[in-house]
Amino acid sequence: RQRASVPEPQGLTIAGPVEVVSFCPPTHASLVRHRSLTLFKILKRMNVHSNNAMAEMFTAALGGLPHMIQQAARAARVPADDLHLINGSGLGPQNQLSARTVCALFAGIQRLVTPAKLTVADVFPVAGLDRGTIRRRQIPAYTIVKTGTLRQVATLAGVMLTRTHGPVWFALINQGGNLWAFRSQQDALLQQLMERWGAADPPPVSFTPTSPLTDTSRNDILLRTKASGG
Template sequence: MRHRSLTLAQILKYMNIYSNNEMAEMLATSLGGSQVVRSLAAEASEVPVSEIHLINGSGLGVDNRISPRAACAMLQAIQHKLQPLGLTIGDIFPVSGRDRLGTLVRRHIPAAAVVKTGTLRNVSALAGVLPTRDRGLVWFAIINRGNDVSSLRVGQDRFLQMLLQQWGAASIPPKVVLPSPASYGDASRLGAPVRNQILFGG
């Protein structure tokens, strides 16, 4: 039997939905390590490399630091590089209201926002893009420090809800952030048997 893998974009989607550190570390290693990732990210996002400090590929550890400006620029660069491939940022990051698993469980982030969470023992971060009626796509990065991470997350969600109240929700979420239809369905699941191919009968 042969099992066909998910595409790299689909693997990245699962990695980001669950914030899987082992997968992130393996991908960074395959690219040459954290310093290569740092250089590539700075070049693609056109921010000073001094705003991106990485000691590993997972982001675990207080020595991993990315400025809010760099976080937003990196997300915008990802979106720009995905477009020629027929993909959107929603194809590789969780979309609120659609991906109700992993890091978005018990979150109240506005629907259609594409986000990436980051959590340490006393740090909570949230970055992404919020579709609005009046301001279009609003790219954001929120970094909070404190011992009550749950309360920090509640505050982040409320802040985004306040922004949406002020600027209005987009009547139709723009296609540039919505995931493609192929991102969902049985074939897109990890280990889905529909991707098995029997080579030799028993």
């Protein structure tokens, strides 16, 4: 995918005006109540499925791309000039980060969420526990990762939990070839390193998710019609 533009998300179309209110007036009937995920679970879902539209919405909510870059650089403790970004989703070859910067960003996120009694595993997919973009990968269990894909470019970054060296931050960037071959080679490298260093058993609590990411419905149907079976 070479295009830097992000497609508009498709959803429910509502005819007529929309008014946001803090509570349902007594003259109206509630149809559906939606129980939102917490912010960190929304971020985790975004990363598990590489939801580009959601990433763009978060970037806008943070005040736009320049402000997001400043915040990310501060969290990673790197110069803002190290983050060469043209959008918030990473779509497009003009988005360029060094492996060192990517590792610094991951470590910065771990520092950022620790005071909230969360871990980087609460924000990114965990091999063996989550599916999404890693469902067919052969990544060592409990490795916390983020995938990235463009045309002829495959990236994989995150942290391995080893017995010998503790948490090992890594970033792999391959380009100019077959994507499936790149992914297979990345997985094989991580497996070889894990065999050499050993897996942390059990994984440290500071790098395990505090709660599972479930797919249960969060919509409560409050008013059913005859057509809906009520």
